[in-house]
Structure formats: structure tokens, C-alpha cells
Amino acid sequence: MKTSTINFKTDAVTKTKAQNIASKLGIPLSSLLNAYLHELVATGKVTFIAAEPMTKKMEAAIAQAERDIANGYTSGPFNTAEEAIEHLNSL
Secondary structure (H helix, E strand, O other), rough: OOOOHHHHHOOOHEEEEEEEEHHHHHHOOHHHHHHHHOOOOOOOOOOOOOOOOOHHHHHHHHHHHHHHHHHOOOOOOOOOHHHHHHHHOOO
């Protein structure tokens, strides 16, 4: 495959942050940008997704759920949807 170079401008802070994220993912920034271009060509779509940062409230909810599971405080399995609905209505 013959390669081509694309140059574009961005501010230094954005570049550094993007490089850091790519590094944490173990992927060179150029590979991430190339994958994005391939997706754009394949789908004709532009997708922006920002991961929601973990909050203290979310961490507490996850910790509580893990404690409940460890202590056997779970529901189901249910054989039918009706059994599940009946259980939910009993709570």
C-alpha cells in the first residue's frame, strides 16, 4: 500500500492530550487518526463519543452492587418474563 502524508494544524495542548490518550491505549496517534479516516471512508459518518468520567456517586453505586453480589443479594435467574415481573412487583 502506498502511503500519503496529511498535515493539519491543531493547538499544542490538544496534540499533547491526544498523544497521551493514544499512548495509554498503546496505539500511536497516527494509527488512531488513520483508523478514524478509514471509518469515515467506510461509513460516510462522523462520530464523536466522549466517555463519561467516573464520579464518586457512580463509584459508590458500583461498590454497593459488587458487595450485594458477593453477599448473594441477587435476583433470578427467572424461567419466564412473568416470573421476573412478579419478582419486581414484590419488591
